[in-house]
Amino acid sequence: MTNSTKQWYASWFDTPFYHILYKDRDYAEAQVFMDNLTSYLNIPEGGKILDLACGKGRHSIYLNRLGYNVTGIDLSEQSIKHASQFENDTLRFDVHDMTKPYPDTFDAVFNLFTSFGYFEDDTCNLKTITSIKEELNAYGFGVIDFMNVNYIIDNLVTEDVKTIDGIDFHQKRSVKNGYIVKDIKFEIDGENFEFQERVKALSLDDFILLFEKAGVHLLDIFGDYKLGQYHPKTSQRLIMIFK
Structure with missing residues (x-):
């Protein structure tokens, strides 16, 4: 069976094979990243976080255990169906297209693990950042954790x-x-x-241009999950904080 849909992510992410292929992801590293990120952003106790393109919810679940009120959204109905078993009064999941604003505002919106740049239409990248802007409250921060394409x-x-x-x-x-x-x-x-x-090979300069068009301000850049300094050639990650 060959799958050749334009929206490759809409079909591939909904298969059990996607989750088998990536089942060995480093959960400990992901948790360290969430510890470091929430501490750096100084998100208030019980603060609201939107996990954008949450998949099966591994980051959302851990963030909720840290005491945050978390909403995880994803286009994959199968992923959200799986994640929904972990819902509670302060953890919820919803099927939603991240190019459209979610009808709530948050202290932080996280887009993690290179869950950006999938679209065939480049305008959807800008729409996603514009939507993040609308989803942030007056004190909120947006975070995009992308691959460093140079590396x-x-x-x-x-x-x-x-x-x-x-x-x-x-x-x-x-x-x-x-x-x-x-x-x-x-x-x-x-x-x-x-x-x-x-995945679109977006560089830091590409993101800066998108941020300018969306009317948001880039505040800080990190190159790894320990929030180490970003080096254009050697950093594996491109983690951007904006509002």
Whole structure:
């Protein structure tokens, strides 16, 4: 089966295979990042956080355990269905398109783990940042945690095979037409599957231009989850704080 939808993320993220491929993500590192970020932003106890493109809710759940009132939104109905089992009075999940403002305001809006730049239409990137601006209260901060494209391109592993739960995921990576592309192929019970991930290769300069157009101000930049200094060539992450 070949999946060739324009909105690759809308179908790929809704499959169980996506979650199998990425099941080994570093939860401890993610928690350290959330500890550092919420401390740096000095979010008030019980403060409201919007987790934009929350997936199955791993960041949302941990942030809620830290004492925050958290809303996680994602386009994937399957991911939200899974996350909803963890809901409580101060943790909720909703299916929502992040290019459109969510009908509430928050002390912080987090867009984490390179959950940006998926769109074929570049205007959707600007719409997302404009929506974040509308979702922030008077004291709120926006956070985009993106890959550092300079580092990624310089260290691109063009091809590998990742075996998880008995599935051999054949992965090929390339840079095409301003996107970092990953082609994923695997076989299950004699049936062939093909998916593709495409993320816009946005640089810091690209984001600065988007921020200017959206009327938000870039306040700080970090290069890793310990909030270390950003280095254009060697940092693995591009973490931007704005309002």
